[in-house]
Amino acid sequence: MTGLVVRDLHAWYDKSHVLQGVDVEVPTGQTVAILGRNGAGKTTTLRSIMGLVRAQGTVTFEGQSLSGLPTHEIAGRGIALVPENRAIFTTLDVRENLTIAYRKGSPWTPDAAAELFPSLRKRWKSAAGRLSGGEQQMLAIARALMTNPRLLLLDEPTEGLAPVIVDHLVELMLSLKSRGLTILLVEQSIQVCRAVADTHAILDEGCVVWTGTTASLSSSADVLARHLTLENA
Numbered sequence: 587m588t589g590l591v592v593r594d595l596h597a598w599y600d601k602s603h604v605l606q607g608v609d610v611e612v613p614t615g616q617t618v619a620i621l622g623r624n625g626a627g628k629t630t631t632l633r634s635i636m637g638l639v640r641a642q643g644t645v646t647f648e649g650q651s652l653s654g655l656p657t658h659e660i661a662g663r664g665i666a667l668v669p670e671n672r673a674i675f676t677t678l679d680v681r682e683n684l685t686i687a688y689r690k691g692s693p694w695t696p697d698a699a700a701e702l703f704p705s706l707r708k709r710w711k712s713a714a715g716r717l718s719g720g721e722q723q724m725l726a727i728a729r730a731l732m733t734n735p736r737l738l739l740l741d742e743p744t745e746g747l748a749p750v751i752v753d754h755l756v757e758l759m760l761s762l763k764s765r766g767l768t769i770l771l772v773e774q775s776i777q778v779c780r781a782v783a784d785t786h787a788i789l790d791e792g793c794v795v796w797t798g799t800t801a802s803l804s805s806s807a808d809v810l811a812r813h814l815t816l817e818n819a
């Protein structure tokens with residue numbers, strides 16, 4: 587069945603019309619990357635899918651409409667957002683962060699997550715606020731898994747992290763993909779997008795201006811130069 591389908595999505599912050607007809611499709615089991623400059627509307631797209639922003643348009647997941655549903659019901663349909671700010675409880679330890687997010691019946695228990703994230707296991711009793719940026723990102727992803735999502739929305743998971751940690755996160759995303767998770771990934775790093783995504787969508791000023799495969803992305807230097815910040819292209 588088709589995973590996520592977003593059609594003609596518009597979103598507003600007060601009177602500011604930020605998304606102006608976004609179309610994105612994430613087939614079940616695939617990873618799609620959304621690229622774009624700062625302020626292009628990437629986070630707003632993920633927040634609109636989760637029902638966190640005033641939006642109009644069609645969003646369906648596994649054939650069912652999400653339009654107008656409150657966020658907790660959207661989460662209940664099997665969608666989890668790992669936000670830019672990572673949304674972890676800094677004063678709780680790693681195990682506590684996972685335990686309070688755990689949803690009964692999920693195959694992703696805190697122990698199961700620890701197998702996938704050995705570096706978190708080593709920090710099991712550390713306050714989350716004392717973890718490195720990379721460890722905090724892994725904890726945020728592990729927390730999202732506790733709800734047993736079928737679709738993961740990841741907002742710039744590699745931002746600000748050292749290259750060796752970025753490589754580690756790429757491996758992790760590939761591992762989640764191989765376990766059947768559908769992923770919509772927002773990224774500014776083309777290298778990361780190329781490594782994990784099946785298709786790519788470039789967002790500029792609230793519209794998708796280009797979509798294509800990894801091969802076509804690599805041969806579209808003109809598109810990248812036009813719509814992305816040079817350092818990332």
Ligand SMILES: Nc1ncnc2c1ncn2[C@@H]1O[C@H](COP(=O)(O)OP(=O)(O)OP(=O)(O)O)[C@@H](O)[C@H]1O
Nearest residue numbers: 599600602604622623624625626627628629630631
């Ligand atoms: N809470 C808000 N209130 C008003 N305007 C906002 C708010 N959040 C974002 N915006 C504006 O909406 C537009 C899109 O922002 P958004 O955060 O979706 O961009 P982004 O592509 O995620 O950028 P970045 O790469 O910096 O994270 C920007 O012009 C931004 O200034």
Ligand SMILES: [Mg+2]
Nearest residue numbers: 628629630670
């Ligand atoms: Mg953003």
